[in-house]
Structures are given as C-alpha cells and as structure tokens.
Amino acid sequence: MYKRSKGANGTGRVGGHDTAGLLPLPRGAAGGLTSAEVARRTGRGEVNDMPSRSGRTVGDVVRANFCTRINAIIGVLLVVALIVGPLHDALFGVVILANTLIGVVLEMRAKRTLDRLAAVGEARPTVRRDGRALTLAPAHIVLGDVVELGPGDRIVVDGTVLEAKGLEVDASLLTGEAEPVLKRPGDDVMSGSFVVSGSGAFVARRVGRATRAARLAEEAHRRTLVTSELRDGINTLITYVTYALVPVGIVLFLGQLGAGDGGVSEAARRTIAGIVPMVPEGLVLLTAVVFAAGAVRLGKRDCLVQELPAIEGLARVDTVCLDKTGTLTETSMDVSVVHEIEQGVRVGDVLGALGALDDRPEAGMRAVIDAYPAPKGWTEKESVPFSAARRWGGATLTDAAGTTVTWLLGAADALLAPGHSVLVAVDAYGERGLRVLLLARCSLPLSEVLAAPERGPYATAPVALVVIAQRVREEAPAALRYFAEQGVETKVISGDNALSVGAVARGLDLPGGDRHLDARQLPDEPSQLSDVVADHAVFGRVSPHRKLDIVTALRSRGRTVAMMGDGVNDVLALKAADVAVCMGTGSPAARAEAQIVLLDDDFSSLPSVVAEGRRVIGNIEGVAHLFLTKTTYSALLAVLVVLVDVPYPFLPRQLTLIGALTIGIPAFVLALAPNTVRPQGHFVRRVLRFAVPCGVVTALATMGSYAVAHAVYDGDREAAASAAALTLFLVGLCVLSIVARPRTWWRVLLVLAMTLCFAVVQLVPSLRTFFQLELVGTAAPCAAVGIAVVAGALLESAWRIARRGSVDAAERDLSGGGVLR
The missing domain is CATH 1.20.1110.10 (Calcium-transporting ATPase, transmembrane domain)
Known part of the structure; x- marks a missing residue:
C-alpha cells in the first residue's frame, strides 16, 4: 500500500476512494519517479504532449476561415x-x-468553451511520484512515470506492465480483436486500449506523439x-x-x-x-x-461536444439505445434485503470481505460495500475481479477462524445451471425491478473456473441472494416522452436480468417496455438478429459483444443510431453507433469514445442536443x-x-x-x-x-x-x-x-x-x-x-x-x- 495525496483538482479522493490514512510506498520503481526526475524529463520534452480532441488550434481556426x-x-x-x-x-x-x-x-x-468543458471532463489517470499517488491530466505524464490502472480506465500512454492483479485489457479499438487479454508483469500495453477488469500499474515507455494512440489520432484527424x-x-x-x-x-x-x-x-x-x-x-x-x-449553447448546459458534426448527427437519429444503469437509473444503489438460502453462514462478513478486495467497484458492488464493512482477521489467498463479460467475480478467503472457502458473487444465471430452483426467486425479484446478486460457495479453485467457465455453474452452491434497489433518474421519464413524441424509437440494452430491466422500462412508460428479451436468446444469423432486434424494445443480459451486435443490426436496417452508455462494457457499442453519448461520470474509456459527453449526468440534456x-x-x-x-x-x-x-x-x-x-x-x-x-x-x-x-x-x-x-x-x-x-x-x-x-x-x-x-x-x-x-x-x-x-x-x-x-x-x-x- 502507499500514501495517496491530493490530486490536481484539490480533492482528497482518488478513483472514488478516500485518500487519507494510507501508508507510504517504498522507494524504487513501484514508487514512481521523484520530483527531480520529473523536472529533468519535462525539461527534455519527454512529456505526453497531445493535441486536444475538443477542437482545433488557434492557427487551425484562422487558416480554416481565411485559407x-x-x-x-x-x-x-x-x-x-x-x-x-x-x-x-x-x-x-x-x-x-x-x-x-x-x-x-x-x-x-x-x-x-469546448476546451474548458474538455478540461472538466478529461480523464485524470493516477500516477505515482515520490512514493505517493497523484491524479494528473494526461498531458502531465512524463516518460518513466508509473501509472495505476483499474476497471474502466483508459490507457493514455504506451508502457510495460509493472504490477497486475487479474488485469484484463481490451485493445479492440486499436487492433479490432474484441477479446480482453490478461496482462502480466512485463507485458506491453498500448495507449487507446482500456481496462476491462482487475487492477495494476505500468511504466510509461512512449509518450506524446510517439504513442500508438497518437499515430492513430493523426490518421483520424484526416477524416471526420x-x-x-x-x-x-x-x-x-x-x-x-x-x-x-x-x-x-x-x-x-x-x-x-x-x-x-x-x-x-x-x-x-x-x-x-x-x-x-x-x-x-x-x-x-x-x-x-x-x-x-x-x-x-450546449456548453452552457454542460454538454461537451467533442465533434461538432455530432450535433447534426443526433438530430437525424431515429433510434436511441440506452444502457439502464447510469442512464435511466442512477449509478448509486442500495442493498434492499439479503435473502439467505444456506443457514449458518455469516453472509455480511463474506460480503464485506469480498467488497474490500475491489478497488474499483461497479454500482452493485458499491452498494454491498456501503452496506457491509470489511471484517477483521480475514485474508485473501486468490481473487478474480468482477468482469462484465463473465458477470461475476470472486475470491478464496480465509476467515478469522482459519477456514478457507472460495466465494463467488455475481449474476445468478451465470453461476447456476439452467433450471435451478433459486432462479425462480431471482426472476420474482426481477419482475419488481430489483437487481439481484448471488453469493455462492464454489468447490473448484478459481483458476479452474477461469480455465473452464462452463464447469462453474455445476460447482457452486447458492448461499444468499443480495437484492439491490435501483434509483430511477427523475429526468428520465420526460426525456423518454420527448423521444416518443419526436418519433425516435428507444431501446434499452443492459447487462442486468431482462425481467428487471423490463420492469424499470415499464415504470418509465417506455413505449414497448413490455417487449423484453434475454439477449442470450438472440439468433446469430444477421437477418434473423435484425428482425428480432427491431421487434423488441428491452434487452437484458446483454454482453459487450451483443451490445455491438444490436447496434450493428439496427444500422443494417438503415437506422441512424445513437448509443448512450457510461461503462466499459458500452465502449464497443459506442464506437459502432452513428453518434455516441456518455455521462460525465462514465468510465474514461467510454468518455473517450463519445462524441457528446453530458458532464452533469443530466439525461434531460439529451433532448436539448x-x-x-x-x-x-x-x-x-x-x-x-x-x-x-x-x-x-x-x-x-x-x-x-x-x-x-x-x-x-x-x-x-x-x-x-x-x-x-x-x-x-x-x-x-x-x-x-x-x-x-x-x-x-x-x-x-x-x-x-x-x-x-x-x-x-x-x-x-x-x-x-x-x-x-x-x-x-x-x-x-x-x-x-x-x-x-x-x-x-x-x-x-x-x-x-x-x-x-x-x-x-x-x-x-x-x-x-x-x-x-x-x-x-x-x-x-x-x-x-x-x-x-x-x-x-x-x-x-x-x-x-x-x-x-x-x-x-x-x-x-x-x-x-x-x-x-x-x-x-x-x-x-x-x-x-x-x-x-
């Protein structure tokens, strides 16, 4: 562990966590560069000097208008x-x-206006210097800096992995390969890729215009x-x-x-x-x-337009695809009830221990962390971070009494075999618009489950259902009514249970909200997929790749599609849409791909655009x-x-x-x-x-x-x-x-x-x-x-x-x- 200091924004929080009370990191590579080393490298020009995406330079503006x-x-x-x-x-x-x-x-x-808004919404990576962690603007990173990584982080410079804990990186935006890659110390990471799950740190080896992302950006600059x-x-x-x-x-x-x-x-x-x-x-x-x-005008409403033609593009949109969490509902959630299936298990301690291992919790896990503090005397033997693709995470934990058990926490239908009796209860909660996480005991080591995920559902024993209440955004109903009045079709695509997503959609009076479908039932054949997607308005259990498939299918029918999302699991779909929109509190990877960012997280701003x-x-x-x-x-x-x-x-x-x-x-x-x-x-x-x-x-x-x-x-x-x-x-x-x-x-x-x-x-x-x-x-x-x-x-x-x-x-x-x- 190491001490975190206040970042450039003057706050005492980094990555959503309190920064006080953490111990100093020992000197050396893991502790990052010293201030003197940073000064020398800055003087040599070894800084991450990148052009702003928000607009042209002053010279560009003058030349574009005169020449x-x-x-x-x-x-x-x-x-x-x-x-x-x-x-x-x-x-x-x-x-x-x-x-x-x-x-x-x-x-x-x-x-x-755009530069000011871009500075507000800019991703600020965490960099170790002088044994402390600082949040800096990407332009302030220098060659040799140690940059921390967590779920949803966008990698802003090229480097070599120094530390890795279940670190999975998606480089599909650069390579076209959509499968996340597990990274270990010594592996290379490229700017422009993003972290799917896990955590770690890497050393910056190429910065500024020498990075892979910079070269691609220069190519992209020649096309809109x-x-x-x-x-x-x-x-x-x-x-x-x-x-x-x-x-x-x-x-x-x-x-x-x-x-x-x-x-x-x-x-x-x-x-x-x-x-x-x-x-x-x-x-x-x-x-x-x-x-x-x-x-x-949009800037005055805290809407950052990263590409000006996106204003026109969104006006021509006839289909809007929305992620549920963070868009229709708030990212903050509350644990409503814990339904214990197996008696005699200290569920609160298990949940607290699992939550303490997650440095970058997603919304559901954040609710668990808020409800259950970490127990004393528990130690971790092995852990796997939560992944949107797997839809579960877990750890092998030893409690204060010395008992070692492997625990999994995630979507019930991902951890249990089809037809399991517990899934009936899960569906019952889902029909009420509630989100459900299953806590299960696993008889297999985590490494075996990862190597053969199909064995996981048959090696787990359900222990408890963690029922989480979602808070619907107050502005969501009015925005959905506006789109309906304008003849714009709205489709909700979420990784949550289809019944739960459908219940939220019906509660918001979404047209077609009663037509929900589990995305795992979608056909693979393109024409059939296109027909099914057109006939349904709500999709649950949608993996990142299926989100991409849904957007692609809609566009194949001649639709002009806007995709709105804020998580790392939305990045592929954001990239494929005609217009990409992201909430300001979305992951850095999602904000980087969006042409329009709603910095104040106000969904009602979208009709204004x-x-x-x-x-x-x-x-x-x-x-x-x-x-x-x-x-x-x-x-x-x-x-x-x-x-x-x-x-x-x-x-x-x-x-x-x-x-x-x-x-x-x-x-x-x-x-x-x-x-x-x-x-x-x-x-x-x-x-x-x-x-x-x-x-x-x-x-x-x-x-x-x-x-x-x-x-x-x-x-x-x-x-x-x-x-x-x-x-x-x-x-x-x-x-x-x-x-x-x-x-x-x-x-x-x-x-x-x-x-x-x-x-x-x-x-x-x-x-x-x-x-x-x-x-x-x-x-x-x-x-x-x-x-x-x-x-x-x-x-x-x-x-x-x-x-x-x-x-x-x-x-x-x-x-x-x-x-x-």
Whole structure:
C-alpha cells in the first residue's frame, strides 16, 4: 500500500476512494519517479504532449476561415477589381473580410468553451511520484512515470506492465480483436486500449506523439468520425459552383468585350460584377458559425461536444439505445434485503470481505460495500475481479477462524445451471425491478473456473441472494416522452436480468417496455438478429459483444443510431453507433469514445442536443436556399447578357448592396434563430429543388425589367440598370420572406428592416450617388415593381411545389418503414 495525496483538482479522493490514512510506498520503481526526475524529463520534452480532441488550434481556426477555396476566388477577383475599377467596386472584398473575421471570432469563442468543458471532463489517470499517488491530466505524464490502472480506465500512454492483479485489457479499438487479454508483469500495453477488469500499474515507455494512440489520432484527424450530410452537401455545391465559374466567367468576359465600349477594363469590371454574386461566400462561413454557436449553447448546459458534426448527427437519429444503469437509473444503489438460502453462514462478513478486495467497484458492488464493512482477521489467498463479460467475480478467503472457502458473487444465471430452483426467486425479484446478486460457495479453485467457465455453474452452491434497489433518474421519464413524441424509437440494452430491466422500462412508460428479451436468446444469423432486434424494445443480459451486435443490426436496417452508455462494457457499442453519448461520470474509456459527453449526468440534456441539431440543420438549409438562389440567378444573368449581346447591367457595388440586404445580413440572423423543423434527407436535392426555380424566375424578371426600362429610357443604361436593380431587390426580398417563414414578428421585422435600408439608399443623395442607383420618372420604376409582383407570385408557386415534393418524399420514407431523416 502507499500514501495517496491530493490530486490536481484539490480533492482528497482518488478513483472514488478516500485518500487519507494510507501508508507510504517504498522507494524504487513501484514508487514512481521523484520530483527531480520529473523536472529533468519535462525539461527534455519527454512529456505526453497531445493535441486536444475538443477542437482545433488557434492557427487551425484562422487558416480554416481565411485559407479557403471561396476566399481564394474572391481574392483574385478583388485584385482585378482594384486594378481595373474604382475603389467603390471592390466593396465586396471588405464584406468578405468582415464575414471571415466574424467567423474566426465566433469559432474561437466556441473553441474556448469546448476546451474548458474538455478540461472538466478529461480523464485524470493516477500516477505515482515520490512514493505517493497523484491524479494528473494526461498531458502531465512524463516518460518513466508509473501509472495505476483499474476497471474502466483508459490507457493514455504506451508502457510495460509493472504490477497486475487479474488485469484484463481490451485493445479492440486499436487492433479490432474484441477479446480482453490478461496482462502480466512485463507485458506491453498500448495507449487507446482500456481496462476491462482487475487492477495494476505500468511504466510509461512512449509518450506524446510517439504513442500508438497518437499515430492513430493523426490518421483520424484526416477524416471526420461523424458523418455530416450538411458538410458533404455544401462541399458538393461548392464544387459545382467552382466548376461553373471558369466557363461562365470566360464567356461573360468575351461577351462584354464585344457588347461594351469601355475596352478591357470595363469588360473586366462588368465580368467581376457578374461572377462575384455566383460565389456563395457566406455559406461555408455560416455553416461553421452555426455549428460553433450550437456548441457554445450546449456548453452552457454542460454538454461537451467533442465533434461538432455530432450535433447534426443526433438530430437525424431515429433510434436511441440506452444502457439502464447510469442512464435511466442512477449509478448509486442500495442493498434492499439479503435473502439467505444456506443457514449458518455469516453472509455480511463474506460480503464485506469480498467488497474490500475491489478497488474499483461497479454500482452493485458499491452498494454491498456501503452496506457491509470489511471484517477483521480475514485474508485473501486468490481473487478474480468482477468482469462484465463473465458477470461475476470472486475470491478464496480465509476467515478469522482459519477456514478457507472460495466465494463467488455475481449474476445468478451465470453461476447456476439452467433450471435451478433459486432462479425462480431471482426472476420474482426481477419482475419488481430489483437487481439481484448471488453469493455462492464454489468447490473448484478459481483458476479452474477461469480455465473452464462452463464447469462453474455445476460447482457452486447458492448461499444468499443480495437484492439491490435501483434509483430511477427523475429526468428520465420526460426525456423518454420527448423521444416518443419526436418519433425516435428507444431501446434499452443492459447487462442486468431482462425481467428487471423490463420492469424499470415499464415504470418509465417506455413505449414497448413490455417487449423484453434475454439477449442470450438472440439468433446469430444477421437477418434473423435484425428482425428480432427491431421487434423488441428491452434487452437484458446483454454482453459487450451483443451490445455491438444490436447496434450493428439496427444500422443494417438503415437506422441512424445513437448509443448512450457510461461503462466499459458500452465502449464497443459506442464506437459502432452513428453518434455516441456518455455521462460525465462514465468510465474514461467510454468518455473517450463519445462524441457528446453530458458532464452533469443530466439525461434531460439529451433532448436539448437533439433540438440544437434541428436548429443547425433547419437554419443551414434555409441559408443555403438564399445563397444558391443568388448563385443561380447570377449565372443565368451572365448567360442571358451574352445571348442578347448587351453590356452587363450592374456594377459590383450595386450587387454587393443587394446581396447584403437580401442574403448576407438576413442569413446571419436566420442562421442563429430557433428552428424545430424535423430534419429530412437529400440536402443537395432539396436545396436545388428550391434554389434553381427561384433563381430562374429572379434572373428572367431582372432581365425583363432591364429590357422594359431600357426602352423607356431610350437606351440610358445607368437608369435602366437602376430599375432592374429595384426588381432584383424586390424579388430577392420575396425569396427572403419565403425562407424566413413562419412569419413571426421578428422575421417580419427583419424583412421590413432590409426594405428600409434599401429605401434609405434611395433617399440619401450621397448613398444614391455612391451606388449609382438613380430611379428616374415613374414609368420604369412602376414597371419594375409590377414585374417583381408577378415574379413573387411565381416564387410562391415554386415554393409550394418544392414543399409538396418534400412532403411526398417524407411520406415515401415512412411508408417504406423508415423515418424522416
């Protein structure tokens, strides 16, 4: 034993145990490094310097916002505009710079929030130094440190095992081999693996970027772990636009050379005016802003979003898989009653002795420890820690009288042969929602039971049933109702008795809570497994591998699955799910695999994450409608002026103004607005179904207005362009009013504010002169307004058709057995 000191968090507890009263450890390897050795190794840079998973570095954020394909295109056009035209026509460059700076500021704010939350939820391994045990951040571990291990611990550096007591390590996240491996002194352990059962310590041999986990993390950094339809769709749209820019720009430039009389400079200026609006410059920016703002909002609710696209992913989820203990019920439990089967056994002393051997007790054993203190005079000869895979643990103990007995404690159906009479009593307790542990005497040595586990049930004699009451989380019923109302199916998968899990589910009014199944009865054939999993809502006696099978089976049916768990037995399923969610008090291994961590253990926060995801999806889709409508009408206007062989009607500054009032400013407001619309799939198709017809109507209306005004003003291009600009603004305003639905007071006020801003430009002489927007007379302006009204009616029809198509597609999804996604 050794003395434990206060850790970096200032507490006097390590791993959930009191740290006072423990004796100092002798000097040497087992006692860890000295402070002087740590200082020397830190000075040499032999520290576990790892990038934070919570977000990008400051440099990454700045580069991601400035060094983009969009900014490169805009930058080239800006340079050309500064060379060939007046400074007024380079106004679009200032707007892009301002937008990018806003994006950097907002994303940095989100990064600070995520880093703060990540520090709170970070796993803090126990490290021995100067003969004491300290809890440290992983980044403070140095080469040669002695790191302690216990159940659920995630191994954060590579090393060599120094001590081992039933130490089983699962490296499936690194190697793909799902079977835990028993580790002995001298064996290697790799960062990224986690402890399934037992305890021990190892010496750090590789730290920082030299570790196995660091190399894998660098590979993972080049790919996103969470699928984002929004990100992929926007990248696809940007690619389409980029391919279209070059040919359209060349054709427009050549057309302007022939149609105008200002030479190359004027042709270049008019080409820039036609090309700049085609670039959806704010779309990528606002996507990052919306995700970042969502992370900040969730951070205020103590939700750590370790991968931003997970916000979107959870909003698209149609199936949520929940572990019972720690999610629906609290991790703390109470021993309700001990049902003695064999008389004359001091059950309390046996339970106290077994509990004293467990350094990292699971919830059931913690209840036993709290109820029964360790007896005096008992010694341990051999022990096996509890394992979720075995579902039992045990020890060979010698009591104060010198009698040696092997005791096992765990699930009754794992320790008794099928059909045993005691199992009837166990089921009776389970139907009341109670958890039951069996205390049994074993006639075989522990080593033989481990070597041939099938012999265990026939070599045990039941001694007592330890009945444990579970505390249901107060927030669980409301969260389950929310998912049911949103059409999200909930499935409970637990290692406990199926009857007990089903009783808890029924008590929470879980839809389908009466359809429970023992996971040991699940078929192995994939198609049959998929059907059975779909037909049941509650599963008990689920091993870690079966949890993985259930999640995989659901995904094979086209489901989008969120897995919520907090134990080491949930890690494989968390890894396989579309979105992984973990409680803040979950095991370090589970928290490391989760994209979303509920730091305050509040299950009711999960609906907030779903709602935030819906806000993200709905708002980005609305913003995309605006930007892609502008891209469409800009491209079509460029083609039309070439076909009719006329100069491009607008100057860059005019389109900058119209774009800012109908798209840029409103998009920022709408991107952060509340939105509860249920997500649907096919993002690119849905956006184009709206944007292309709207863009076509806008371009035709604008060119029609220009033609009418050109005739009215007898060829005065500047006056005709002002009338066409009025039509373009009004039609753009119609598109904005459609995207900004439903018509709440603030959305109406937003449209009116943009209208007022355009009116101010017309009424203030200096602004009117700056933008060269001079409406002359009444005939052409009235015609421009009339054309805009007709175009608005056509836009309304296009919107209704697009909306009807979306509803039809959703109904087809539902009729096919799926859900809206």
